[in-house]
Amino acid sequence: MTESNHDQAEANCDVIVIGAGMVGATAALGCANQGLQVILIEAFQPDTTFNREFINNRVSALTRASENLLVELGVWSDMKGMRIEPYTDMHVWDASGNGSIHFDAAEIAEPSLGHIVENHVTQLALWKRLESHDNVSLICPDRVVGVSRESNGSKVQLESGLMVNGSLVVVADGKKSAVRDMLGIETSGWLYDQHALVATITTEKGHQHTAWQRFMEKGPLAFLPLGHNADKSCSIVWSTSPEQAEQLMALEEQAFCEALTEASEAVLGKVTNVKDRGVFPLELKHAKTYIREGFVLVGDAAHAIHPLAGQGVNLGFLDVIALLEVISNATGQQRDIGGMHTLRKFERERKASNVTMLAAMDGFKRLFSNDIMALSKMRNAGLSIVDNLGPLKQFFVRYAMGLD
Numbered sequence: 001m002t003e004s005n006h007d008q009a010e011a012n013c014d015v016i017v018i019g020a021g022m023v024g025a026t027a028a029l030g031c032a033n034q035g036l037q038v039i040l041i042e043a044f045q046p047d048t049t050f051n052r053e054f055i056n057n058r059v060s061a062l063t064r065a066s067e068n069l070l071v072e073l074g075v076w077s078d079m080k081g082m083r084i085e086p087y088t089d090m091h092v093w094d095a096s097g098n099g100s101i102h103f104d105a106a107e108i109a110e111p112s113l114g115h116i117v118e119n120h121v122t123q124l125a126l127w128k129r130l131e132s133h134d135n136v137s138l139i140c141p142d143r144v145v146g147v148s149r150e151s152n153g154s155k156v157q158l159e160s161g162l163m164v165n166g167s168l169v170v171v172a173d174g175k176k177s178a179v180r181d182m183l184g185i186e187t188s189g190w191l192y193d194q195h196a197l198v199a200t201i202t203t204e205k206g207h208q209h210t211a212w213q214r215f216m217e218k219g220p221l222a223f224l225p226l227g228h229n230a231d232k233s234c235s236i237v238w239s240t241s242p243e244q245a246e247q248l249m250a251l252e253e254q255a256f257c258e259a260l261t262e263a264s265e266a267v268l269g270k271v272t273n274v275k276d277r278g279v280f281p282l283e284l285k286h287a288k289t290y291i292r293e294g295f296v297l298v299g300d301a302a303h304a305i306h307p308l309a310g311q312g313v314n315l316g317f318l319d320v321i322a323l324l325e326v327i328s329n330a331t332g333q334q335r336d337i338g339g340m341h342t343l344r345k346f347e348r349e350r351k352a353s354n355v356t357m358l359a360a361m362d363g364f365k366r367l368f369s370n371d372i373m374a375l376s377k378m379r380n381a382g383l384s385i386v387d388n389l390g391p392l393k394q395f396f397v398r399y400a401m402g403l404d
């Protein structure tokens, strides 16, 4: 990967990727592996060192489908060399009753249900691969300030004054995508009455390679196992009201650990240590269209989702898989990779699938963050019924793993 010094006023390539988050970096690498010339534009200079002692408080539960993509791109082994943690089980229970459900990888004859991976591990492995790729140029740090489509392709104007030209622009600049706005693409959605508090914790008992999730009236609390500290470290995502999130952030460490022990019903014994608390407002956002001629939205720029089932970046990776396929088909048939014929196929495939997941997660959020007695009884019964229905349960697991 070469870094542009902006000496030239124009740069040309096949594919311009805007945003080198997990999704944009993956799309750039996939396109480069197909032999396309790629320019990747990122607003912030990334930290490219891996410090074994530092645990990132932002983690993602990556599905088997995401793992397969990252294996194919040649980055999974580097991620493994840093730190990833497989989880074999998932235990979900409702605070207001006896309903619970347990998923076990063995029930679907898989070695694990997925992996908990620190976001910066994924990011770093992708960066390293991109840096050494002959087909990739990185422009960083720089920001997109304007976009247009002309008869000879798409144009991206940068803050530095550089103009980048390409056949296709992949827009991966995240949930608050400025480029989506520049393209005049509207979104639908709403802010949730919940904020997600994240942190890294140590517990008295080992995590048993299990993802634990307790649904409470104000929102779910998840303990996600980390491969560190003799299996006694977890990353947490505690979704709760903005007011409670603020109170929890203000607590001293000891008081926070006690609150967390109580909220988790001491499922892993006492919480003995907490580090790096942070808060993120939660929202559902969905772009009304993913495409304009010469432009395609992927990842959070197209869809942002509640993190309760850890699907956000996994949906972004599924977007990348579909996009790489339509690009490969288009180049094979010598069609324009930025043409509407190519991009409509992508949108048809991904929009329906993303809408299903967005609606399901929104429904779960509403069903579980609720203290109406009848709903509470229904969901407790529902959890226990599904727990005892082998085929339906297996379908849910395989769907969540991105296998069906």
Ligand SMILES: Cc1cc2nc3c(=O)[nH]c(=O)nc-3n(C[C@H](O)[C@H](O)[C@H](O)COP(=O)(O)OP(=O)(O)OC[C@H]3O[C@@H](n4cnc5c(N)ncnc54)[C@H](O)[C@@H]3O)c2cc1C
Pocket (backbone or CB within 6 Å): 018, 019, 020, 021, 022, 023, 024, 041, 042, 043, 044, 059, 060, 061, 062, 142, 143, 144, 145, 172, 173, 174, 175, 178, 179, 196, 198, 237, 280, 298, 299, 300, 301, 307, 309, 310, 311, 312, 313, 314, 315, 316
């Ligand atoms: C608390 C929490 C827990 C989560 N847990 C999970 C989980 O377990 N599993 C899961 O799948 N998902 C999870 N998610 C969702 C996941 O984090 C996101 O879906 C994912 O990070 C989106 O990646 P992205 O690359 O699309 O966007 P981003 O990560 O937002 O990356 C966008 C990039 O674009 C750059 N950029 C922005 N504007 C410009 C510009 N104008 N010019 C150039 N560059 C620009 C930014 O600097 C950034 O690097 C969670 C989210 C939250 C909040």
